[in-house]
Amino acid sequence: MLDTALxxxxxxxxxxxxxxxxxFGAIAVAGGLPVWVPVVMSLVVYAGSAQFSTVxxxxxxxxxxxxxxxxxxxxxxxxxFSLAVADVLGRGRVSRFVGAHLVTDETxxxxxxxPDPARRRAAFWVSGLGLxxxxxxxxxxxxxxxxxxxxxxxxxxxxxxxxxxxxxxxPALRDDAGVRRAAxxxxxxxxxxxxxVPAGVPVLLALTGLFALALSRRPV
Amino acid sequence: xxxxVAAILVLAxxxxxxxxxxxxxxxxxELPARLxxxxxxxxxxxxxxxxxxxxLTEGGAFAGWARPVGVLVGGVLAWRxxxxxxxxxxxxxxxxxxxxxxxx
Numbered sequence: 159m160l161d162t163a164l165x166x167x168x169x170x171x172x173x174x175x176x177x178x179x180x181x182f183g184a185i186a187v188a189g190g191l192p193v194w195v196p197v198v199m200s201l202v203v204y205a206g207s208a209q210f211s212t213v214x215x216x217x218x219x220x221x222x223x224x225x226x227x228x229x230x231x232x233x234x235x236x237x238x239f240s241l242a243v244a245d246v247l248g249r250g251r252v253s254r255f256v257g258a259h260l261v262t263d264e265t266x267x268x269x270x271x272x273p274d275p276a277r278r279r280a281a282f283w284v285s286g287l288g289l290x291x292x293x294x295x296x297x298x299x300x301x302x303x304x305x306x307x308x309x310x311x312x313x314x315x316x317x318x319x320x321x322x323x324x325x326x327x328x329p330a331l332r333d334d335a336g337v338r339r340a341a342x343x344x345x346x347x348x349x350x351x352x353x354x355v356p357a358g359v360p361v362l363l364a365l366t367g368l369f370a371l372a373l374s375r376r377p378v
Numbered sequence: 379x380x381x382x383v384a385a386i387l388v389l390a391x392x393x394x395x396x397x398x399x400x401x402x403x404x405x406x407x408e409l410p411a412r413l414x415x416x417x418x419x420x421x422x423x424x425x426x427x428x429x430x431x432x433x434l435t436e437g438g439a440f441a442g443w444a445r446p447v448g449v450l451v452g453g454v455l456a457w458r459x460x461x462x463x464x465x466x467x468x469x470x471x472x473x474x475x476x477x478x479x480x481x482x
Contacts, residue, residue, distance in 0.1 A: 229389040312477060314472065348431050
């Protein structure tokens with residue numbers, strides 16, 4: 159069911175996530191938050207970009223309301239993702255309720271990159287459980303290490319995540335010209351509005367790219 | 379500190395509610411095939427938008443050249459069907475290399 163290539167890819171993304179997790183824990187504690195804040199947040203929120211921006215707003219003195227609102231806005235996309243992978247999670251109550259918590263950019267991309275339902279399910283659960291474990295252990299490690307770590311930007315990791323997404327969405331883009339047009343249009347819209355709207359909104363506005371698809375597929 | 383606890387709780391509950399939308403609706407509402415197709419395409423559109431904004435912007439402004447050039451190298455490697463490891467390491471190494479020689 160699970161080929162070694164998939165396991166290798168998942169391990170690599172786990173490793174990269176782990177380094178980002180360490181830096182998240184370290185940044186939060188170095189900024190003056192107690193160790194439990196990044197650790198508990200990672201367990202119960204479990205969304206990298208939302209956690210970074212929430213802690214960023216808290217540390218900048220933006221207040222807890224603005225911090226939570228920023229994080230929530232960034233996470234609205236997970237509603238669309240959970241719809242896209244709903245049939246991948248499994249039918250049982252437990253697998254649906256546990257699986258929902260594991261819906262992230264990476265697990266959805268891994269699942270959708272697989273050719274058939276059985277492999278999609280396996281990819282979702284392996285990447286989901288692996289990333290959850292690695293992320294939380296590494297955030298704890300980073301929080302305990304604090305500011306002893308240097309700047310992770312030196313290692314170029316900020317380029318690794320967009321590249322991971324590129325590798326995972328390429329099969330879908332290669333196969334379907336309609337999806338390709340929608341994705342390019344959406345990305346252009348997202349980039350155009352980024353300077354002028356709050357974080358999280360650009361990606362949502364990218365969904366307007368779907369109009370291109372809806373128009374091109376309208377039955378005549 | 380209780381305000382921080384409240385912020386974390388609100389964020390956690392709200393995020394989980396977003397994530398439950400799919401599993402809760404699944405099996406209860408029969409989605410037309412066309413809508414399902416649109417949802418799958420929507421996920422790809424979201425991921426590509428994340429890719430583009432993540433590669434080019436940081437805090438609402440241009441992220442500098444080192445990151446997008448690294449992502450571009452990764453993207454070209456992926457397009458040429460290079461192994462995943464090569465894609466990721468190629469992107470990170472390019473960006474790290476550019477920064478080491480002073481390109482932000």
